[in-house]
Amino acid sequence: MMSNHEIPKDHPRYVSLTIRDAIISGMHQKVVAEAGLIAHGRGEAFDYLLGEKTPDFAIKQEEYAVLSILNAEKPIISVNGNVAALCPEDTVNFGKILNAPLEINLFYRSPEREQAIKKKLIDAGADQILGLDPEYQETIPEISHLRRIVDSRGIAASDCVFVPLEDGDRTQALRRMNKSVVTVDLNPLSRTSLTANVSVTNNIIRAIPEMITIAEEFTQLSKDQLIEKLKKYNNENLLKNALKFMSERLMALSSSDKLII
Amino acid sequence: MMSNHEIPKDHPRYVSLTIRDAIISGMHQKVVAEAGLIAHGRGEAFDYLLGEKTPDFAIKQEEYAVLSILNAEKPIISVNGNVAALCPEDTVNFGKILNAPLEINLFYRSPEREQAIKKKLIDAGADQILGLDPEYQETIPEISHLRRIVDSRGIAASDCVFVPLEDGDRTQALRRMNKSVVTVDLNPLSRTSLTANVSVTNNIIRAIPEMITIAEEFTQLSKDQLIEKLKKYNNENLLKNALKFMSERLMALSSSDKLII
Numbered sequence: 001m002m003s004n005h006e007i008p009k010d011h012p013r014y015v016s017l018t019i020r021d022a023i024i025s026g027m028h029q030k031v032v033a034e035a036g037l038i039a040h041g042r043g044e045a046f047d048y049l050l051g052e053k054t055p056d057f058a059i060k061q062e063e064y065a066v067l068s069i070l071n072a073e074k075p076i077i078s079v080n081g082n083v084a085a086l087c088p089e090d091t092v093n094f095g096k097i098l099n100a101p102l103e104i105n106l107f108y109r110s111p112e113r114e115q116a117i118k119k120k121l122i123d124a125g126a127d128q129i130l131g132l133d134p135e136y137q138e139t140i141p142e143i144s145h146l147r148r149i150v151d152s153r154g155i156a157a158s159d160c161v162f163v164p165l166e167d168g169d170r171t172q173a174l175r176r177m178n179k180s181v182v183t184v185d186l187n188p189l190s191r192t193s194l195t196a197n198v199s200v201t202n203n204i205i206r207a208i209p210e211m212i213t214i215a216e217e218f219t220q221l222s223k224d225q226l227i228e229k230l231k232k233y234n235n236e237n238l239l240k241n242a243l244k245f246m247s248e249r250l251m252a253l254s255s256s257d258k259l260i261i
Numbered sequence: 262m263m264s265n266h267e268i269p270k271d272h273p274r275y276v277s278l279t280i281r282d283a284i285i286s287g288m289h290q291k292v293v294a295e296a297g298l299i300a301h302g303r304g305e306a307f308d309y310l311l312g313e314k315t316p317d318f319a320i321k322q323e324e325y326a327v328l329s330i331l332n333a334e335k336p337i338i339s340v341n342g343n344v345a346a347l348c349p350e351d352t353v354n355f356g357k358i359l360n361a362p363l364e365i366n367l368f369y370r371s372p373e374r375e376q377a378i379k380k381k382l383i384d385a386g387a388d389q390i391l392g393l394d395p396e397y398q399e400t401i402p403e404i405s406h407l408r409r410i411v412d413s414r415g416i417a418a419s420d421c422v423f424v425p426l427e428d429g430d431r432t433q434a435l436r437r438m439n440k441s442v443v444t445v446d447l448n449p450l451s452r453t454s455l456t457a458n459v460s461v462t463n464n465i466i467r468a469i470p471e472m473i474t475i476a477e478e479f480t481q482l483s484k485d486q487l488i489e490k491l492k493k494y495n496n497e498n499l500l501k502n503a504l505k506f507m508s509e510r511l512m513a514l515s516s517s518d519k520l521i522i
Contacts, residue, residue: 037299045306
């Protein structure tokens, strides 16, 4: 198995291969579920369609996401294995800037995975991790599987949940609970992207650092300014821009004289 | 972990979930490498763009693939872990109809994986598996990694290699060895698709059964008829059709009133 230090920095696919390495290591550390590897591959494919960089529409989506979280009374960040494996430090820093606690909430829940993810986040500088203390665990009927266990201080009490790399069932359940849902998902046609209030169609590796920069600016705004700014964005239109961007990129490639990547 | 029998047959994503299950089981059986799960995910994403069914251009690619293999003097089928996990019976049957032996050739090579894949193919009805007998192993400098070990009766002696789900380095190496390369790869922009002589942009689960049906028809043709038919196809144009198909599908979705999958 190729490990991180063996990928030369000048390799044209250095970033992608390093991330792939982090996901596979994450599985070895029990942080990432097996199905998380397949989900990561789906993301890689959509990132190819973006050209593996952040397009303009995604910056707008990221602004919308930050504004929505900033505008919430009690925002929470729901962390799963892939997020913890891919960008633990950025996720922790994002939570601190936005004053949003982190909660671990998993599809494939096991005490071993919970502790592995908690360790990853604590090592990345997190102070408190919600979701694991039985004293505060609530069961909500709207969510199936073991993910129905949520923290009474976290997701249960929140008005806005940032759930990057989430699946569609969960996103729909959170919406049914009248929570505002913000996600990062490279597939603009996933049920998550289509169901969330705000969908960021970008690689989380780029999205969260960009959202931190945006947050540093937007935390200076007054409540009125936030609300005024929020009016400018429309999730469905931005998703259509994402589809259009991917479509035009494929079309440009298909009409070029010689196919190249 | 969800296993096969738990997926209800009327689930809208039954086929996709069953295949996903086969890949994860394949990893447990040591047939599929960890990176094979990520590769499978990439394929899933491109299959979404096809609408998870075989478009017309892909049928043409499949005809071209079958004709190329039929026209070869010594064709060989190179099998890796994902192929063995996803469609062992179809691969074995395809080899029998086209009179092409199977050779195991792996990126992540280990005796354990080789034996697990061999068992999978033998259980699926294969008579002989090339690639594992040290007596016939040759090392070819054009291919890096452990995949440079090929069978003197198989890939080394072949004029046409059918290598579904292959990576770009290997495809390029086989081309440098002046072999005709036929592949199945859902990403029309992968180096494999762009480097192969014939690329089938389709899910292997659909492609091989369709190619068996095509082969049953084309094995009736004379050599002259084969050569005449072969002139009608152009790999680059077909790949451009694939890109155009995906692009138009995304564009249609982006312009619909209400986004739906």
